[in-house]
Amino acid sequence: MQEMNLTKVIVGGVSQQQDSFDYDMAELTELAKANNMTVVATVNQNLDKPIAATYFGIGKIDEIRQLAEENEATVLVLNDELTPSQIRNLEKGLGKLILMDRTRLILAIFANRAKSKEAKMQVQIARLRYELPRLRAGEQANLMQQGGGPGFANRGSGETKLELNQRTIKNQITHLNHELKTMETAQQTMRKQRDKTTIPTVALVGYTNAGKSTTLNGLLRLFDEQETKQVFEKDMLFATLDTSVREINLPDKKKFLLSDTVGFINKLPTQLIKAFRSTLAEAAQADLLIQVIDFSDPHYEEMIKVTEKNLNEMGVTDIPMIYAYNKADLRKDTRYPLQNGEHNLVYAANDPASLKLLTKMITATLFADMQQVTFLIPFAAGKWVDYLNENTSIVEQTYTETGTKIKANVLPIDHERLSQFEITD
Template sequence: MEQLRDKAVTVGVQLNNRPDFPSAMEELRSLADACELEVVGELTQKAERVNPSLYMGSGKIKELQEVMAESNATVAIFNDELSPSQIRNLEAKLDCRVIDRTILILDIFGSRAKTREAKLQVEVARLQYMLPRLIGLRESLGRQGGGGGSGLSNKGSGETKLELDRRRIEDRIAALQADLEKLVSRRQIQRKQRSKNEVPVVCLVGYTNAGKSSLMNALIQKYTPGSGKEVLAKDMLFATLETSVRSIQLPDRKTFLLADTVGFISQLPHHLIKAFRSTLEEVTEADLLLHVVDCSDPEEGKRIEVTNETLHELGAGEIPSLYVYNKADLKTDQLYPRVEDNILYLSAHRSSGIEELVQLISERIFTDYKEYEILIPYDQGRLVSYFNENAHIHSMSHEEDGTRLILTCRETDYDKHREHFTILNEGVY
């Protein structure tokens, strides 16, 4: 039997400087749906500013009461992050569960988290959100204690966290952050090792559900078919919470690491950015960012803006980027694959444009590769094996004095071994 879902009404205030308000409200409904809440109504108000006491005017609050009664809604979802006093006052007026956009996103992250690190990060963010709101959240969290039909289960964060005093929550946050630090140091060691191996890192970034994981899978299936290294890719918000790193080896022996990261969203809670900063360090140390955009999204311009703002906040705003306009197959007027300046139009779903993408990536990250013609003496046969493994051999012939190779390799590899072979030509192509 289908599980009954709690009914909810979404609520938002459109300030004069928010032209993207309709899009934000639509996104709020998507977030509610991801939390297994059934949106049965919406109430909005245009205003110069948010009401500091009740979020919106008292007349609108009365109207909200009527809308909720008519639709049998038990949850009011507010589009902005509410202050402790707003939560307290709204609960008293509405006599229902009052939640905001931040709680919705935290709950989605909580339900999607699979690794220990992601679970720790979500719990830290949730506790940091709760800390100043202990009084205001008391009633709202208490209503969650029964487990209910669905939506915002919080896995015990209602009754148990309700009983924690401020000191115990602060101690819990400190303990969680200490655990996270151990995981962070482990990943930093891994990154240093990769840096030592001089393997370039390419990072997928972009708005949630733009198709980053699908693009990663298309690259894996193209260059390492049958490896089973694909990542979870679903048509839903925040399918990816953990940073996944995969090695992509190209036919010409060049290799790069591809990292898939958590998607961004407008008004992403600062608690989450702070908690996930360690995971997102992969972005700040990348050699190239692939900014994936859903080109079938009518709000694509706003999505790009939000992603760029988040990248700047993370300190990754200056890293070279390539814009990848995905889902071109969903637009009837879109020709693809197509390259325009720093933009590539492709379809990860149809694996169309993958070769063009790799060509653009290669042009940007393999700048230290050059072509050479060399003669390796027969007593240095190990170097032939080495270059076979680590370079792209264009031609090989056996001469009287040794093995002649025309190859493309990294300058560092060339310089490291040049005393053991004769240089015949540089930049042969």
């Protein structure tokens, strides 16, 4: 009912007979919707490769201009990242129609969705890197910092306006990178503190809108009633950008940290791959990955390939992974929950039985080498009693004349750490 307020756009692309073209175009439409746009027309052209100067052929550009007038469209969204010369030449041929390539669209969505200071800085760096080669003489760079720092006006008197703009953007990128590095150092310190607790970590990864946040919230509802721990979820691309970490406490006193990471997409801009590398630090350090897959989407196999390609590019490798095929409730031909082998699950993130089976698979992987050990902790070493109660699954705890007797399920690292207190039960 709010469609009247949405920007009317035309989406277009050049098909080079690639198998994924129709899927990419459908995804481009969803991206436009995620950016508060409504698609009023679609234009495709079959070419061996995009025209170097104008992307589309001249005849197709005329057709687009006419379509825009007929449908009152104000923006043309294209499926590929355009070169600076293609942007200039297309704008000349399109008249008043605003041009937005796939990369600029994704960057705009990320800019609107970023909430934390870190995410905002990462997006800003990505946008500046994208804009830098596309600056033109005589135009103001609207992404630049106001002013330019002390003494800026007195430097480079022989520089052109374009050179000044380029230097200002480069300085801003350097400044933002420095700030980001400081934040990343602080986060690494927090991760090291978490590592000392020996609580295992699990990271949800996968394509955007596959159901990662819904899965995290479902597990929280199952094992923790605190509504404040819930993360934002919505049925749209890139609903969340910030990594959220929550502690999951199971009834048998086992626990693990669960992180919800930013989703992937096909043709993810290289600027964002670099900028968002740090948001996947939780995944890179995880003991287990859960790749959440939209099983209801006919292109789910392509989504798996895109996710794994991006993970490899970001150095997230050699970590055990559960393939969690979500949204099975949207497939009439599918029975769920269903575990297929050790690392494959067909499930629905809003189904308690599915989440219980997922939890069983998680614990089977995380705690496979857990051992039941009995310790006798002297009263003088009471800190280890607290440690065991906070970080392990206690089976039995009694008090003797010489200390606290504790039978607990512990990981090998804790077994070794407290080996001096081990007794034969």
